[in-house]
Amino acid sequence: MKQLIRLELRKIFSKRLTQLDLAMVLLLSAFLAFSTYQNKYASDGAGNEGTGRTAVEIDKAVAARYSGILTDEKVQQMISEIVPKSGENGLNAIYIYRNTIQSAVSARFSDIYGNWNGLRVSDVFGNETIKIGYVDGWLSTSQNLVKILTIFSFFIIMMIAPVFCGEYSGVDNIILSTRYGRTKCAMAKVIAGVLAALITSIVVLAVNLLMAFAFYGSEGLDCSILFAQLTYIEGSIPFNITCGTLLAYQAILAVTGALGVTGITLIFSAACKNQMIAFVVSAAVYGLPLFFPAAETSALFRLAVLLPAYHAQFVSLMSVGQMSGIFLYAVWAVPAALTFIVAGSIFSRKVFAKHQVS
Amino acid sequence: MELSAVDLTKRYGSKTAVNRLNATLTNGVYGLLGANGAGKTTFMRLLCTVQRPTSGKIVLDGKSIWKLGERYRDVLGYLPQHFGYYPDFTALDFLLYVAALKGLDNRKAKKVSSELLEEVGLSGESRCKIKTFSGGMKQRLGIAQAMLNDPYILILDEPTAGLDPKERVRFRNLISAFSKDRIVILSTHIVSDIEFIAERIMMMKAGEIIHFGRPHEITSRISGCVWECSVPTSRAEQYTVSLNISNLRNEENGRTVLRVIADQPPVAGAVKVQPNLEDLFLYYFKEEEQ
Numbered sequence: 160m161k162q163l164i165r166l167e168l169r170k171i172f173s174k175r176l177t178q179l180d181l182a183m184v185l186l187l188s189a190f191l192a193f194s195t196y197q198n199k200y201a202s203d204g205a206g207n208e209g210t211g212r213t214a215v216e217i218d219k220a221v222a223a224r225y226s227g228i229l230t231d232e233k234v235q236q237m238i239s240e241i242v243p244k245s246g247e248n249g250l251n252a253i254y255i256y257r258n259t260i261q262s263a264v265s266a267r268f269s270d271i272y273g274n275w276n277g278l279r280v281s282d283v284f285g286n287e288t289i290k291i292g293y294v295d296g297w298l299s300t301s302q303n304l305v306k307i308l309t310i311f312s313f314f315i316i317m318m319i320a321p322v323f324c325g326e327y328s329g330v331d332n333i334i335l336s337t338r339y340g341r342t343k344c345a346m347a348k349v350i351a352g353v354l355a356a357l358i359t360s361i362v363v364l365a366v367n368l369l370m371a372f373a374f375y376g377s378e379g380l381d382c383s384i385l386f387a388q389l390t391y392i393e394g395s396i397p398f399n400i401t402c403g404t405l406l407a408y409q410a411i412l413a414v415t416g417a418l419g420v421t422g423i424t425l426i427f428s429a430a431c432k433n434q435m436i437a438f439v440v441s442a443a444v445y446g447l448p449l450f451f452p453a454a455e456t457s458a459l460f461r462l463a464v465l466l467p468a469y470h471a472q473f474v475s476l477m478s479v480g481q482m483s484g485i486f487l488y489a490v491w492a493v494p495a496a497l498t499f500i501v502a503g504s505i506f507s508r509k510v511f512a513k514h515q516v517s
Numbered sequence: 518m519e520l521s522a523v524d525l526t527k528r529y530g531s532k533t534a535v536n537r538l539n540a541t542l543t544n545g546v547y548g549l550l551g552a553n554g555a556g557k558t559t560f561m562r563l564l565c566t567v568q569r570p571t572s573g574k575i576v577l578d579g580k581s582i583w584k585l586g587e588r589y590r591d592v593l594g595y596l597p598q599h600f601g602y603y604p605d606f607t608a609l610d611f612l613l614y615v616a617a618l619k620g621l622d623n624r625k626a627k628k629v630s631s632e633l634l635e636e637v638g639l640s641g642e643s644r645c646k647i648k649t650f651s652g653g654m655k656q657r658l659g660i661a662q663a664m665l666n667d668p669y670i671l672i673l674d675e676p677t678a679g680l681d682p683k684e685r686v687r688f689r690n691l692i693s694a695f696s697k698d699r700i701v702i703l704s705t706h707i708v709s710d711i712e713f714i715a716e717r718i719m720m721m722k723a724g725e726i727i728h729f730g731r732p733h734e735i736t737s738r739i740s741g742c743v744w745e746c747s748v749p750t751s752r753a754e755q756y757t758v759s760l761n762i763s764n765l766r767n768e769e770n771g772r773t774v775l776r777v778i779a780d781q782p783p784v785a786g787a788v789k790v791q792p793n794l795e796d797l798f799l800y801y802f803k804e805e806e807q
């Protein structure tokens with residue numbers, strides 16, 4: 160069995176298309192990470208400004224001045240020290256962007272003229288303890304990951320689609336006449352498919368996180384995601400978790416998403432006559448749920464977000480209510496993914512065992 | 518052991534590819550001879566459990582091969598007429614893969630694979646990717662994979678397709694040496710492929726076996742129907758249109774000797790000769806080609 164799995168894996172990874180696609184996903188990751196980094200802008204309001212590395216350094220320096228638990232005193236301090244007061248070019252002060260901390264505090268605690276809006280920390284965040292600091296690097300990494308993981312899931316479909324139906328173009332003649340062709344062979348294919356999905360998602364995650372680490376360092380991993388700059392507020396996750404937790408969830412959801420889409424693709428790989436059809440049908444079944452609108456509060460939505468496509472999308476799934484205890488609803492993604500894998504495994508093996516050459 | 522087909526039938530829609538076929542095979546080399554479309558490949562696929570019959574059954578020593586399942590396939594080797602391959606696998610990878618499917622353990626798989634690569638003349642190319650192989654090389658690799666598990670029942674569908682004359686000889690010797698105490702079935706539409714190695718011929722036409730026997734037995738069915746006659750070379754062309762000619766030999770004196778298959782003497786002075794397999798084949802399949 161080990162040998163079979165090994166050779167099935169080799170079959171998957173020796174395909175030029177697989178290699179090329181994986182290289183593309185990694186290149187895209189590098190491109191996104193690099194361009195995001197290069198396009199960072201910050202000024203400290205005291206004459207220092209810049210992009211890229213300089214911007215990150217300025218952001219970190221500003222954040223360092225206020226890092227720790229967010230208090231009303233800190234809010235006042237920030238309002239008076241870094242929030243711009245007058246509108247430049249007719250722009251209201253609140254829309255002026257200088258750096259991430261300024262943006263975060265302006266968005267929540269200042270009026271349109273740059274004065275305190277009268278809200279206290281407890282008015283905005285209830286009785287949550289908000290640890291603030293430099294979170295921008297990791298948050299933008301998380302945003303990029305959503306894009307990359309979405310594309311990556313189509314890479315997985317492409318990689319897994321030929322696992323069964325790749326044989327239907329002739330090798331099935333040989334396979335099905337061998338002792339284990341209708342049994343262990345299919346099991347080895349399922350296991351190899353799952354391993355391939357796991358291995359590639361770990362590689363993609365590792366490359367992305369390592370790049371982020373190289374660009375931004377480990378700063379901010381223990382800070383809350385809630386005190387983030389304006390651009391992250393829309394579509395963000397309304398729970399007081401740290402950047403580290405956020406990324407951990409995202410990594411888990413990347414893996415569960417990969418497993419879920421593998422399960423779906425295995426089904427159509429066994430059931431379709433050729434790889435192209437298997438790819439298109441799997442991609443449609445995987446991707447279409449994203450286009451069906453469902454009210455976020457409905458029970459249907461809570462189920463729908465457990466579909467693999469939402470694991471990569473991740474923000475919707477992460478935003479569904481908090482469960483009691485320390486876990487978010489998103490942990491249901493794990494049993495959901497296992498369900499897809501088990502279904503894919505059972506169905507594809509059944510179909511392959513019954514397959515007849517043509 | 519005894520492998521039997523009982524009222525074996527396979528239909529594709531309204532097309533009947535194998536029609537109520539009955540045959541019993543014991544140890545020996547069998548040549549399955551028939552024109553294209555006769556149903557050879559379909560029969561072999563049914564024998565190899567890669568397709569299920571529409572009706573009828575195949576039994577090994579009285580037990581249905583579908584019921585025997587893994588136990589049957591364990592003693593089976595099959596070279597399909599057309600088979601895919603993995604372009605980025607090397608020849609050795611491919612054999613190791615099939616060996617694993619056949620349940621050979623790693624060490625045995627490596628040993629047998631390299632022996633077989635040697636025997637089919639691919640040992641020098643064992644680490645080359647299959648996509649770089651010629652048709653004949655792929656065919657030889659296919660023959661090697663069929664034999665990996667030292668099968669008791671070896672089924673080869675058009676095994677000599679794509680082989681050059683030297684490779685054909687090597688193949689024939691390989692099969693002769695291998696076939697002792699086994700059931701080997703070779704299909705072909707080329708008579709000379711099996712004339713010398715097949716102990717029994719199954720002649721197949723329109724999904725049925727119309728002749729089954731030793732080569733000289735089944736050729737005797739048409740004894741009296743093969744003639745040789747000498748005609749002027751200038752008129753030989755004309756005869757090829759009107760007569761069923763199995764061979765044609767030009768002589769130096771401006772005449773040509775024709776070997777003709779016909780129920781009556783084709784020309785005055787024609788003499789009866791001993792029929793061979795090729796004649797038999799032409800006798801039965803001539804009308805189909807026209």
Ligand SMILES: Nc1ncnc2c1ncn2[C@@H]1O[C@H](COP(=O)(O)OP(=O)(O)O)[C@@H](O)[C@H]1O
Nearest residue numbers: 517529532534552553554555556557558559560
């Ligand atoms: N998968 C298939 N679907 C429909 N018809 C088929 C199929 N395979 C074979 N046939 C038909 O069955 C007949 C027998 O084919 P085959 O077994 O391949 O003959 P042979 O191997 O002797 O050339 C042919 O008429 C062929 O067209």
Ligand SMILES: [Mg+2]
Nearest residue numbers: 557558559598
């Ligand atoms: Mg054929």
